[in-house]
Amino acid sequence: MHHFHCYSWTGQGDDQRREGERRPTSPAWSGSPLPPMRTCDWLLKPLTRAAASPQRVEHALSWLAERYQEVVPTFLYPDCEAEVGLDFRLTIARESLVGGVDVQWGFWLQAGRFATAGVVCCSPNRHAAHPCPARR
Template sequence: MQLHFHGYEWAGDGRLLAKESERRPVEGGGFRLSELPPLMTGWWLLRPPAQVRGTWAAPADAVEWLAGRYEEHTPGGDPWLPIEARRQCAVEQLAGASDVVRSRWVSDNRWSGHYVIVCPNKVWPQFSCPMR
């Protein structure tokens, strides 16, 4: 299967991230239908196809989506790392078959996370593509 990339996102009350049973693929934990981000990035591939926000063949296209989503939830960017440096780093990571995560607290209780997951995933090769 040709390497490609799936985008996922979650924004909400960060206190919900404590619901680990929904964030781990264990029997009876509600993981599969949960919208909460999994504890491991590759576990996104175990979620239903409806949770995929986009699929791309080229790292640069996936990074464009990621940058747009991150900018929407982080107006003005991050003072620690300029957006262009973030973009370049993300393209290199995806080209090297590594997942990319852009997440942060956007207020006292609000968490915003955006994820681009490599598929097939080198860390989790047993997981099939969610779009098949």
């Protein structure tokens, strides 16, 4: 059965430079809070890292919209983001998820912080043959 897992991370943007921790081949992978280099690799993290596991696209989109609204007040470049906007992002996300493509959003925030929100297609994922984290 096709479903999704939702993941988020917010932290210092410079921390993402620690690419080794963001790759599953790294010894630091399992303990690192950093988002993976490839969105599909979130599925290799423990299920406890998933913020939600919706069964329907609509629920995954609602989760994304909630994450977006949480960070709006601290956007580093709110005028630039307003040119894209939530409605457009959700339209593209819907098309992607319906087509089996993972969605990853990233935003620079004030004080050098960065936020990511991702929805990963599961069972199957078109980018990797990772097992569902709920079934490991």
